[in-house]
Amino acid sequence: xxxxxxxxxxxxxxxxxxxxxxxxxxxxxxxxxxxxxxxxxxxxxxxxxxxxxxxxxxxxxxxxxxxxxxxxxxxxxxxxxxxxxxxxxxxxxxxxxxxxxxx
Numbered sequence: 310x311x312x313x314x315x316x317x318x319x320x321x322x323x324x325x326x327x328x329x330x331x332x333x334x335x336x337x338x339x340x341x342x343x344x345x346x347x348x349x350x351x352x353x354x355x356x357x358x359x360x361x362x363x364x365x366x367x368x369x370x371x372x373x374x375x376x377x378x379x380x381x382x383x384x385x386x387x388x389x390x391x392x393x394x395x396x397x398x399x400x401x402x403x404x405x406x407x408x409x410x411x412x
Contacts, residue, residue, distance in 0.1 A: 312356050312389040319407055320381075324348065324394040327378070351375050352391065359384040367408050381408065 381393040
């Protein structure tokens with residue numbers, strides 16, 4: 310089944326901040342570009358295999374680890390929704406609050 314891929318505003322902002330951080334820290338966009346490719350490849354893999362990763366404590370939300378990051382996603386009949394792109398080095402209480410607000 311072909312899913313429409315949707316990134317929530319929260320997920321887009323989280324990803325953008327991470328990419329900006331690495332570009333500034335490394336004084337180069339090389340790593341950020343590599344990360345963009347890895348994210349795109351993982352999302353495409355998830356779209357093709359949506360039930361392969363574990364469910365979270367939030368109903369219908371699954372998570373996939375990608376290095377220091379987790380992709381939190383939800384699948385409907387026609388959509389693959391990226392709910393959050395989370396840096397695992399942050400306080401998990403903040404993530405809980407973000408995901409809770411989306412329901």
